[in-house]
Amino acid sequence: MFSTYIRRLSAQSTVAMACTFLASAASAQPSEPIKVGLMLPTSGTFAELGKKVANGFKLYVTENGGKLAGRTVQYVELDDESDPSKANENTNKLIKRDRVDVLVGTIHSGVAMTMARVARDTNTLMIVPNAGAAELTGSMCAPNVFRTSFSNWQPGYASGLLAARKRKTAVTISWKYAAGDESVRGFREGFEKGGGRVIKDLNLPFPNVEFQPLLTELATIKPEAAYVFVAGAGQVKFVRDYAAAGLKNSIPLYGAFITEGTLEAQGEAASGLQTALHYADGLKNAKNDAFIASHKKALNTVPDVFAVQGYDAAQLFAAGLNAVKGDTGKKAEMIKAMESAKLDSPRGPLSFSKSHNPIQDMYARVAIGKQNVMTDVIVKTLADPSLDCKL
Missing domain, CATH: 3.40.50.2300 (Response regulator)
Structure with missing residues (x-):
């Protein structure tokens, strides 16, 4: 009788331990929103470009039900004013005050270079959706800094x-x-x-x-x-x-x-x-056809290269998140997945060089009416040499 009691007690303990383990495992899964720091101009000369990049990023998230890797996305938006003198303070606000999981920015190269220095020093993931400064993927290249646009x-x-x-x-x-x-x-x-x-x-x-x-x-x-x-x-x-x-x-x-x-x-x-x-209006491929239709439906406008660059910034971030099932704490694994990502971009096939600069086709275009129409491909899979990058 005593042995029967012991067996029952043991069985109950096993069930209790299993329940506790499952509860702990569930609580360990990332549940908080992913914070995306959009540090882009919303005023001044480059305001319209900043808006297009932000809209492109948000469109990709919207297409995926407002989530990336199963986690909701929260945007923390800050006007960089295209002012390099304010870039250090603004970047630190997003990282230290708002605790963003990724920095996305910006248009102005001077601002972007300061952002990249802070990101590098704090090991914060950063994706550059426009600024073409050579240093970003050259002498200043870092494991946690990527670019989805172009080098100048x-x-x-x-x-x-x-x-x-x-x-x-x-x-x-x-x-x-x-x-x-x-x-x-x-x-x-x-x-x-x-x-x-x-x-x-x-x-x-x-x-x-x-x-x-x-x-x-x-x-x-x-x-x-x-x-x-x-x-x-x-x-x-x-x-x-x-x-x-x-x-x-x-x-x-x-x-x-x-x-x-x-x-x-x-x-x-x-x-x-x-x-x-690296993009042309109405470029003919299945991904771009779908992208244009989605952009028109959501924003009632035809996208351009800036929207594409923002969209691909979100695609690249998602590639890293998916590899770690949304666990942003696994930064090394995220970066590795982003480095090897091969994106189906509206611009065509998109991958990344050792310096984290885009490898992409470059198109010849001619201005006809309100469109820059592709005439042919000038060079395929063009990679910046990035000779100063020491990654």
């Missing part, structure tokens, strides 16, 4: 290859700052590889838009082509000034972002301009 070298290099198909001499025009210098270096390398020669580099301080003196000098030099790198409102004014100066038909203009998101404002002055980029 990539579209510059592709533009050089494109121009060299028909032109043998060129002059470059750019704002005198890091992004302009890096883009011009990329163009020069691609143009020279294609057999061309850059005669002269012309520039003016960022964000000066008094282009007329440079256009006058360009007309005097008379190269076979010109390459330009300016951004935002500068794109609109430059293209209009170029056409007004009578240069559009005599010196063909090439660029990367020069017509991106500004074709309507540029009007007829932009018609026929050739550009090179």
Whole structure:
């Protein structure tokens, strides 16, 4: 009788222990929302670009029921004001005050570089959805920092290859700052590889838009082509000034972002301009068809390259989360999964180099109406050399 009692007690204890174990296992599963720190401009020159990136990121999450790896997503949004002097304080707010699981930002390269320094020092996961500064995946590369956009070298290099198909001499025009210098270096390398020669580099301080003196000098030099790198409102004014100066038909203009998101404002002055980029309006592939339809349904607008870059930032983050079943504490495993991720992007196949920069196809495009229409692929799976990265 005593032995029977002992057996019953033992059985009850086993059940109790099993229940306790299951309860503990359940409580160990991540249940809190994933905090995504969106540090993007919501005011100033780049506000519209920041909005497009944020919308792209959120669209991917919405398509997945508002969750990533089974966990709800909470956004902590902060206007970076495109001001590098405020970047350190703002980044630390998101990391130390708000305790975000990932930083997503930003448009302005100067702000992004400060964000990356803080992220590296605090071992915070960071995804860059636009800024093209070479240092981010070059000398400043870090295991926890990824980019889903481009390095300034990539579209510059592709533009050089494109121009060299028909032109043998060129002059470059750019704002005198890091992004302009890096883009011009990329163009020069691609143009020279294609057999061309850059005669002269012309520039003016960022964000000066008094282009007329440079256009006058360009007309005097008379190269076979010109390459330009300016951004935002500068794109609109430059293209209009170029056409007004009578240069559009005599010196063909090439660029990367020069017509991106500004074709309507540029009007007829932009018609026929050739550009090179990692996305084109209406690019034909199954993923992009679905992406465009989803974006139209959710936001009633047609997406552009900035929305794609935000969308892929979410895709990349999800690849890491899925690998660890949502457990953000397993950061090393997350990073490993993100490094090996092969994303089905609206831009086409997307993977990542050793420096965590995108490996992607670059497209030749021509401005027709309100679209930058792809004409062909300039170079497939283009990777930035990232020679300064020591990962």
